[in-house]
Amino acid sequence: MSNDDKTLESKDLESKHLENKHRERMAARKAVMDAKIAQAVEERGVLILLKGNGKGKSSSAFGTMLRSVGHGKRCAVIQFIKGRTETGEYKFFKDHPQVDWHVMGHGFTWETQDREQDIEAAKKAWALAEELLKDPTYDMLVFDEMSYMFKYGYLDVEPVVVALEHRPLAQNVIITGRTMALPLQEVADTISVVQDERHAFRLGVKAQPGIEY
Template sequence: MTDKNSDISSGKNSDKKSAQHKKRMQNLKDKVDQRIDNAQEERGLLIVITGNGKGKSTSGFGTIARAVGHGLNAAVVQYIKGTWACGERALLENAGVSFDVMATGFTWNTQDKEQDIAAAQKVWQRSKELLKDTNVDVILFDELTYMLSYKYIDLDEVIHALQNRPVNQHVIITGRACHRAIIDLADTVSEVQSVKHAFDNGIKAQKGIDW
């Protein structure tokens, strides 16, 4: 009798927990459904991916790949980087994504401020053209934040171009130390933090993983 009563009690507890779980999940679903119902505005987003951790550019390229997969027209402008082979570029150019690359490498490599400013300005002029092009659905400005930190490109000019782009055009900006004015303007901001990095332990950058 004891075992039978125990089984009955256990069954009741299990039913009670199942009912409680179902109720919690229903409440959660109701809240999510309400948020979905409330989010009816459609327009281009400004997305910022910043922070000191690895993966900012990778995230940006992932969004570009997703957009292309849905048939959107995408473009990439790369600041700072450009002297290394780029696996994403090799893949995405074949999918019709246009690339404009500053191609000076890192500033500590060139050690020539005037050359870097000239290269940044040249690529920025192309960026402004893209920000006026209604045929471009998504743009990735990879490492643009550095250009603002170094004052190679005027902040007010960047903000004006972003604010006056086609209404349905999406823009992704990556890089460390994003300026507060850009963060305030953005619709979505993600900060990637570094917990550990292989390079700090003497492990070289790996092809297909780091570049």
């Protein structure tokens, strides 16, 4: 056998060894995942909190809602701060038969500069949210930027927690906002943090449709 043949044979053996090791690792990982999946037997809706100072919290919520719509689910959105109707997501979903979209806010606090108006808007938005949390025909509710209502003191968090805990068993709820009140985090099923490492706005890039709104 020539040296070249020996080299090829050695590489082939090494390749087979690596392939076998990979299969062993994947088989072990699959066994672990299968065991975890087998333990998850409870069927109910979940409360998801999307927080952090990075871009993408609302986008993640609406993406999850889109997935739900794809499965024929009925959904509703309440926007607690955004007062605009020219956003891409609003334009896409506003006439969708499975989605009820409610723009309840008047804009960010530095735009409105009217605390009493903002508090009144928050109360109206919560009154609607409370009704939706009692309605079992809604499979998913998205309360966009609701967390700021507690941060600014516009709403009390305790009645919201009570309503969340007594909502229909199969109903899923997503709440977005940079910070989350601790009582919400204590009853949440899933909490994801969106970090901010860099943002185009700080580089001087103008907000654009399809990206920021």
